[in-house]
Amino acid sequence: MSPSTEGFLSTKHLLGIKYLTKDDLDLIFRTTKEFKQVINRPIKKVPSLRDITIANLFFENSTRTKLSFELAEKRLSADVINFSAASSSVKKGETLLDTVNNILSMKVDMVVMRHPSPGAHFFLSKHIDANIINAGDGTHEHPTQALLDAFSMMEKVGDLQGKKIVIVGDIMHSRVALSNIFCLKKLGAQVKVCGPPTLIPKNIQKLGIEVEYNIDKALAWCDIANVLRIQLERQDIKFIPSLREYALYFGINNERLNRLNKEIVIMHPGPINRGVEITSDVADSDHSIILQQVENGVAVRMAVLYLLANKRGLKH
Amino acid sequence: MKLILRKAYIIDPTSKWHKKRADILIDKGIITTISKTAIKTKAKHEFSNVYVSGGWLDIGTHAGQPGFEHRETAESLAATAQAGGFTGLAIMPDLSPVIDNSTSVNFIQSQSSKSVHFYPLAALSKGLNGEEITEFYDMSLSGAVGFTNGIQHAISKAMLLRALDYAKGFEGLIIHHPADHDMIHKSQMHEGDINVQLGLKGSPDIFEKIVVDETTSLAHYSQSKLLLHLISSKLGLDAFKSAKKKQSNLFASVSYKHLVASDEDLLNFNAQWKIQPPLRAQSDRKALIKAVKDGTLDIISSNHVPLEKEMKAKEFSETSKGAIGLQTLFPKLNIALKDSLSLEEWIPCLSNNPYRVLGLEAPKIEEKSAANLTIFDPAETWTFNQESNLSKSDNSPYFGEKMTGKVIATIYNQTISINQ
Numbered sequence: 001m002s003p004s005t006e007g008f009l010s011t012k013h014l015l016g017i018k019y020l021t022k023d024d025l026d027l028i029f030r031t032t033k034e035f036k037q038v039i040n041r042p043i044k045k046v047p048s049l050r051d052i053t054i055a056n057l058f059f060e061n062s063t064r065t066k067l068s069f070e071l072a073e074k075r076l077s078a079d080v081i082n083f084s085a086a087s088s089s090v091k092k093g094e095t096l097l098d099t100v101n102n103i104l105s106m107k108v109d110m111v112v113m114r115h116p117s118p119g120a121h122f123f124l125s126k127h128i129d130a131n132i133i134n135a136g137d138g139t140h141e142h143p144t145q146a147l148l149d150a151f152s153m154m155e156k157v158g159d160l161q162g163k164k165i166v167i168v169g170d171i172m173h174s175r176v177a178l179s180n181i182f183c184l185k186k187l188g189a190q191v192k193v194c195g196p197p198t199l200i201p202k203n204i205q206k207l208g209i210e211v212e213y214n215i216d217k218a219l220a221w222c223d224i225a226n227v228l229r230i231q232l233e234r235q236d237i238k239f240i241p242s243l244r245e246y247a248l249y250f251g252i253n254n255e256r257l258n259r260l261n262k263e264i265v266i267m268h269p270g271p272i273n274r275g276v277e278i279t280s281d282v283a284d285s286d287h288s289i290i291l292q293q294v295e296n297g298v299a300v301r302m303a304v305l306y307l308l309a310n311k312r313g314l315k316h
Numbered sequence: 317m318k319l320i321l322r323k324a325y326i327i328d329p330t331s332k333w334h335k336k337r338a339d340i341l342i343d344k345g346i347i348t349t350i351s352k353t354a355i356k357t358k359a360k361h362e363f364s365n366v367y368v369s370g371g372w373l374d375i376g377t378h379a380g381q382p383g384f385e386h387r388e389t390a391e392s393l394a395a396t397a398q399a400g401g402f403t404g405l406a407i408m409p410d411l412s413p414v415i416d417n418s419t420s421v422n423f424i425q426s427q428s429s430k431s432v433h434f435y436p437l438a439a440l441s442k443g444l445n446g447e448e449i450t451e452f453y454d455m456s457l458s459g460a461v462g463f464t465n466g467i468q469h470a471i472s473k474a475m476l477l478r479a480l481d482y483a484k485g486f487e488g489l490i491i492h493h494p495a496d497h498d499m500i501h502k503s504q505m506h507e508g509d510i511n512v513q514l515g516l517k518g519s520p521d522i523f524e525k526i527v528v529d530e531t532t533s534l535a536h537y538s539q540s541k542l543l544l545h546l547i548s549s550k551l552g553l554d555a556f557k558s559a560k561k562k563q564s565n566l567f568a569s570v571s572y573k574h575l576v577a578s579d580e581d582l583l584n585f586n587a588q589w590k591i592q593p594p595l596r597a598q599s600d601r602k603a604l605i606k607a608v609k610d611g612t613l614d615i616i617s618s619n620h621v622p623l624e625k626e627m628k629a630k631e632f633s634e635t636s637k638g639a640i641g642l643q644t645l646f647p648k649l650n651i652a653l654k655d656s657l658s659l660e661e662w663i664p665c666l667s668n669n670p671y672r673v674l675g676l677e678a679p680k681i682e683e684k685s686a687a688n689l690t691i692f693d694p695a696e697t698w699t700f701n702q703e704s705n706l707s708k709s710d711n712s713p714y715f716g717e718k719m720t721g722k723v724i725a726t727i728y729n730q731t732i733s734i735n736q
Contacts, residue, residue, distance in 0.1 A: 018513065096631055117631035118504075118515040119585030138633065140515030178515055202520070206509040 009307050013132040015121045016141035017182040025150070025186055031303035032151050032296070039075060039299060048306055049078035055103050057113040058135070059085040059096075059120075064270055064294065065135050065145070069112050072301035081108070096120060097127055104128055110308065113137075131308045139173050145269050146179035148300040150187060152293045153224055156265050161188035166218045168250060169228030169277055170199045172239070176228055176269045181207050194218035195250060198239040215250050216259070224265040227252055227278050243276050253279040257287065265289060318343050318359035319725075319732055321691065326350075327369040327663045328681040335660055340368065342687045345730030350683050361732060363691060363724055367659065370667035370679035371403030371688035371728055374642065375462075375569060376437070376491070376545055378621045379405075380708065381427060383412025387622040388708045394429035395706040398733050400618070400642035401666070401690040401723035403432055406674065409439040410466040416442050416450045418458040425459050430731040435461045435674070437491060440479050444469040449478060452488050461674045462543065464491035467592055468500065473530060480540035489674060491543045492531050494552055495593055496523035504633055506594040510579040516633070519594050521549035528552045532559030532566060541565040543673055546619060548574050548593035550603035557612055567673045568612065570604050571619035572645045576652040577601070581713070587628050587635040588713035591619065605656050608665060614673055616649070616665040618642045622709035640707045643700065644714050650694050650721030659694065666690075687727045696722040 007027045011019055020028075038046055054073050058066055066082075073080045083103065100111065110131045113121060118140035121132050136142040153160060165184055171177045171193045181204075184191050191209040193200060200211055212218040219225060230246060240246050252266065266278070266287045274280045283290060321340040326333040333350055341349040341357060349355055374397065380388030388396075397405055407424055409415035415424055416439035424436040438460035442448040452463055463483060465471040471479075471492075480490050499519040505511050507518025528544060535542035536559065547553055547568050560566050573591060578598045581589045589595055607613045621638025628635050645666075653662055667690065671678035679688035698704060700714045725734045 095626075095629070097629060115631065117633045119633070120631035122585040123587075123631050138515060139517075175515060178513070201512045202507055202518070203509050203512050206512065 008311050012308070012311060013121070013125050014143050014304055014308065015125060015132065015134050017143045017146050017179045017186070018141065020143075020186070022186050025147075025183065028147055028300070028303050028307065029151055029154065031307055032147075032299045035302040035306070036296065036299040039302070045075050045077060047077045049073070049076040049309055051079070052109045052309060053079045053081065053107060054110045054112060054305070055081050055083060055108045057083045057100065057103065057111060059113070059115045060136070062114050062135070064297070065114065068294070068297040069135060069301050072298050072305060075298070076302055076305055078305070081106075096124070100124060100128060104130055109312075110305065131312055133304060133308065136175050138175065139178075140175055141179045141182075142175040143179050144297070144301050144304060145176050146183040147304070148293055148297040149176075149180055149226060149267060149269065150183050151300055152267065152289055152296050153265070155292065155296070156289055157223060160184065163189045163224065164192070164222045165189050165224045165226065166192045166194050166212070166222040167226045167228065168194045168215065168218065168252065170231050171195050171204065171228070172199045172201050173231040174228050180226060181209055185209070192218055192221065196240055196246070215252075216256060219252075219256060219264065220260055222264055224267065225252065226267040226269075228269065229271065229273055230277055243273070247276050251277060251279065252282050254281050254285075257282060263287060267293060269293070317361075317732060318357070319361040319727065320355055320357065320359040321366060321368055322354070322362060322364040324363070324366050324368045324691070326681050327367060327660050327667070329664055329668060330678065331681045333681055340681075342689075342727060345687050345727070347681065347683055347685050347687050350681070361725070361734065366691050366693050366724055368681065368689055368691050369663045370681060370690070371726060372401045372666040372690050373404035373406065373670035373674075374402050374618045374620065375406040375543075375615055375670050375674070376617050376619065377405040377407050377642070378638070379407045379411060379434075380622055381411070382423070386624055386708070390427035390434070391429070392706060392708040394432040396640070396642045398429070398431045398726055399706050399723065399735050400644070401646050401692060401726060402642060403688055403690065403726050403728035404435060405432060406435040406437050406461055406670070408466050409437055409464065410444060410468060414439045414443050416444070418451065418454045421455045421458040421460045431726055431728050431733040433728065435459070437462045437464050439463070440465045440490065441471065441475065446471045446475055449475075449482060452483055453486055456486060456488055461676065462489040462491045464493075464545070467493045467495070470497035473534065476531065477534045477538060480535055480538040480542065484538060484540040487541060487675065489541050489543055490535075491545050493545045494524050494527040494531060494547060496527060499523050500592055503594065505582055505590065506579045506596045508579055508597045510582060514582070514585065521551045521596060521600070524549050524552035524593070525555045528555040528559070532556065532563070535566060536563050539563070543567040543569060543615075545569050546571050546593050546617065547604070547613065549596045549600045553603055553607050553612065560612065567614045569615035569617045570608065570613045572616050572649050573619055573639065573641060574601060574604055575608065575616070576648045585632045586713060587630075587632050588639055588711060590632065590635055590637050591621070591639050592637040605653065608662050609657050614665065614669045616645070616662065618645045621711075622707055623711045624709065628711050638711065640709055640712050642707070643705065644712065644719065646692060646723055647719035647721035648714070688729075689727045690723060691725045691727075692721065692723045694721045696724070698722050
């Protein structure tokens with residue numbers, strides 16, 4: 001059974017949130033809502049993408065995003081092939097274009113790709129015909145994460161117009177931060193970023209957001225705090241002296257939250273460095289919607305795959 | 317062979333004919349007559365209502381031969397340069413082998429074509445290693461016109477000072493690219509409003525200012541002649557301006573790409589615009605144009621960097637920096653500068669100033685002078701495509717674009733080269 005939602009995205013690919021319209025976002029969220037109902041039924045599978053082949057190309061490690069996409073694809077009845085750089089000819093020096101063209105010559109309709117290089121999906125979109133879905137490109141965007149974050153926020157607090165959201169942590173090395181900023185701004189939210197000045201890109205205010213270096217002030221201001229992982233693997237030099245100092249300086253713990261005279265929603269895209277950016281008691285508390293985010297991830301990805309196939313005239 | 321230019325508009329600030337229309341007769345490579353009234357003789361080649369200036373000289377061209385013939389051969393370089401209006405190229409030393417001795421200096425010159433002369437810029441340090449100074453004097457006697465460590469190779473302040481001091485003895489020119497070397501290798505583009513949207517590591521303009529400050533301070537301390545090659549930002553420009561007030565033999569160049577484009581052109585991860593120095597903000601572009609107008613910037617350079625296809629056919633952060641540019645320089649500037657600068661204000665940055673800065677005699681549009689001329693028409697249109705591109709490389713953002721402004725012909729060393 002397919003969702004009753006009808007409509008087309010304005011774009012052939014999902015390269016980033018920046019390139020979606022507000023109408024696109026609304027359509028994705030309406031469709032997500034319907035798929036969320038579907039996956040909570042006893043029979044979770046729909047035939048929408050039957051006979052459609054999707055390649056999951058992961059040139060960078062991933063656990064939850066890859067699982068989430070694969071599950072979304074299988075629940076839509078797509079044929080799925082998986083590729084990871086660790087076991088590929090990339091290590092033998094093959095270029096991205098050659099690798100992808102080789103895979104596409106096996107008649108693949110859609111490509112879900114994670115790649116360490118910002119803009120890799122743009123490059124690919126100029127050379128191949130398949131629909132491309134960005135599952136994270138370096139420090140650029142991670143659009144489906146932002147979509148599931150926004151969807152989870154709306155489930156919790158309703159319309160995001162005027163809502164105050166702070167994104168905490170390593171903004172500079174985070175594709176989640178950038179996609180979240182684009183998405184939340186399009187939905188009318190007020191956005192601040194908070195973290196050590198060395199991890200906040202210069203000129204980020206130009207995206208229509210504010211910067212706050214004091215975590216306690218940021219928490220006191222916001223309705224929702226989206227706490228990011230410290231991306232040690234993407235830092236070519238040390239931007240912070242130690243994780244211990246980071247935890248002391250910016251870590252979200254109950255002591256900090258108890259000082260606020262209100263309740264705020266805590267989010268985290270995972271995987272969590274427990275005791276660094278967030279303590280276990282906060283991550284596992286009622287404030288936290290971290291596990292709902294994971295559940296919504298599958299529904300959002302089903303929606304995106306369904307709508308892009310719809311746009312291309314692929315779906316049944 | 318005779319050639320007549322009829323009602324040609326002359327751009328040569330050193331000539332009494334500057335900004336005047338006249339008929340010009342060139343015979344056997346000599347400007348024999350310049351006349352306000354129509355020249356009666358007939359010639360095999362005649363062009364009417366064209367513009368003419370001294371032949372253009374590009375400083376800092378990246379060649380391919382020897383060592384990188386798959387990118388550019390001497391022949392293809394001369395062809396693309398001639399089509400772009402250049403009769404001289406001052407060639408960067410980072411070839412393989414490096415131009416760091418008089419034999420290789422002679423070799424570069426021997427590759428000159430009939431229509432384009434190659435002037436070698438010699439390596440400032442042996443093998444560009446940044447450690448041992450090269451034989452400046454010997455190379456200068458052989459024809460090296462400047463000494464530089466190029467764009468990609470770092471050099472210490474002590475080494476730069478030694479080079480400035482040493483070159484002073486024979487008024488040699490040191491050419492230095494004002495960039496922080498860590499940033500060249502670690503950044504992807506300008507740090508500004510755009511890189512933050514693309515998640516790409518930016519190179520802040522403050523580093524350019526710091527290097528301009530440092531290098532001009534060393535030149536002032538040494539009282540030596542210095543060309544800062546490829547200033548790209550307003551901050552760097554301001555630092556250069558204040559240094560120039562204290563020392564007259566400081567010069568600066570700008571890449572034409574920085575006068576026609578900005579970091580906004582990278583919004584769709586267009587790797588053809590990934591160049592060194594990085595394209596800066598629109599406000600920097602405007603400041604650079606103003607600096608051409610007020611004479612702060614002496615030279616406009618093509619920043620021609622040929623690269624094989626594979627260097628650009630990758631994801632953005634894996635691609636190499638550089639774009640070709642000799643053939644598209646004139647038409648792109650012709651349009652981009654139309655509303656802010658007259659041709660008379662910027663053509664001398666190609667024709668007169670490069671010769672002056674290199675300490676060479678500039679071509680002159682006067683009777684009895686040897687004809688070293690570039691003849692162009694700002695209104696003629698053509699398309700830049702695989703057929704018209706004469707470089708062996710095609711790393712240009714302009715493929716398929718219609719160009720307004722064309723180089724009609726060049727004359728150099730008795731050779732008339734006419735572009736179809």
